[in-house]
Amino acid sequence: WVLLRTSFGNWIFATGGDDKAARNVGVPVDRVKIMLFVFTAFCATVYAACQVLEFGSAAADRGLLKEFEAIIAAVIGGALLTGGYGTVIGACFGALIFGVVQMGIFFTGIDSDWFRVFLGVMLLMAVLFNNYVRKRVTETR
Incomplete structure (x- = not known):
């Protein structure tokens, strides 16, 4: 609000x-x-x-690497790393998606070291997708 x-x-x-x-x-x-x-x-x-x-x-x-997870959740929710764009609702949805994926990886029994790699891949994909959407929206016709 x-x-x-x-x-x-x-x-x-x-x-x-x-x-x-x-x-x-x-x-x-x-x-x-x-x-x-x-x-x-x-x-x-x-x-x-x-x-x-x-x-x-x-x-x-107790809070080790939680800032990295918060950044990933915000970027998945549509916030740009450069700033200026993003919503609280988007960050909530990003955290929800992140939590579901985290629990899914936990229940599949994948080694926790690979979870960090997956976090980086999720962040990279979200940044690329956000940049693509931003370019399409701000594109002049």
Whole structure:
């Protein structure tokens, strides 16, 4: 809702697309980036607190490579790595697809080392498909 219905959401998209252009139209790019980093840190703190309450301790390796999986889920959902495009609904669908594939690979009994290779292939295919769609949409006739 914040991304689609508020001016701050528009500022987020503008900052992600091209910060120089966003600065030229009056978006406080530095303030937006700082607020997003603070919000990310707040979410990480809440998640860590929930993990400590659930498991009774903290482990530094509990979130190992989760950022890579989050990037893959967002790209599968239609977000561009260059920024400026993407939706929350798309990221949710990307996470759903990623989770289904992850569970499917787990239940087939494939070695976990090959799962990392499959993650990279999924990311590459999603980036190529997103670039193809973007070029087709922005193509001048």
